[in-house]
Amino acid sequence: MSTLKILIQVDVQNVFFGSRNFTQGRGRVDYEKLVEFIKQQVVEHVVGENPSLEDIPEAKVTVLGYVVQTPRYKGMNFFAFLRRIGYVLRVRTFPEDMDESDEYWRGTVSNMIQMDYLQYAPDYDAVVIVSGSGVYEPVFKASRQNWPNVLRVIAAFKDTLHMTYARRENLLSLAITLDDHVL
Numbered sequence: 001m002s003t004l005k006i007l008i009q010v011d012v013q014n015v016f017f018g019s020r021n022f023t024q025g026r027g028r029v030d031y032e033k034l035v036e037f038i039k040q041q042v043v044e045h046v047v048g049e050n051p052s053l054e055d056i057p058e059a060k061v062t063v064l065g066y067v068v069q070t071p072r073y074k075g076m077n078f079f080a081f082l083r084r085i086g087y088v089l090r091v092r093t094f095p096e097d098m099d100e101s102d103e104y105w106r107g108t109v110s111n112m113i114q115m116d117y118l119q120y121a122p123d124y125d126a127v128v129i130v131s132g133s134g135v136y137e138p139v140f141k142a143s144r145q146n147w148p149n150v151l152r153v154i155a156a157f158k159d160t161l162h163m164t165y166a167r168r169e170n171l172l173s174l175a176i177t178l179d180d181h182v183l
Helices: 012-022 031-049 076-084 108-123 136-147
Strands: 003-011 058-071 087-093 126-130 151-158 174-178
Touching: 003 012, 003 031, 012 058, 012 136, 012 151, 031 058, 031 126, 031 151, 031 174, 058 076, 058 108, 076 087, 087 108, 108 126, 108 136, 108 151, 126 136, 136 151
Parallel strands: 003 058, 003 126, 058 087, 126 151, 151 174
Antiparallel strands: none
């Protein structure tokens, strides 16, 4: 393995609020550090699992960021920043006349992440979902069954990682706990 292909799928708003909870509102996630930290953790895992590797593999990372754009939150400057640092954004936009209190838009990001996971997983050595939500269990199961050589990784702040991932043997290849390294 000369190049390790890693797909990182970031639920941007989930990570933003997770970092606020982690720091009690004092700090915010650094989205560049987040990607570097995850890349380092995945490479270290691969090397640790394959001690016969002669060289540390070069990591080629693709980052997909998932965001919701509502009538109240346009996020244009923030989205431009994410694009500038290398994120390919998946934006779900809702119409001006939509009531933001409507539950319709909730879950949209997790659905987009799951669909992309299933589409792109066969093309990567590792797929990382950065979100603590417990709804990703079905895609990890599908990945384990259909692409057993693809590393299945979840990354989240300790208090936001759903307990589904702690009690399921072989569901994940790696769980990464985010901490001060990404602030």
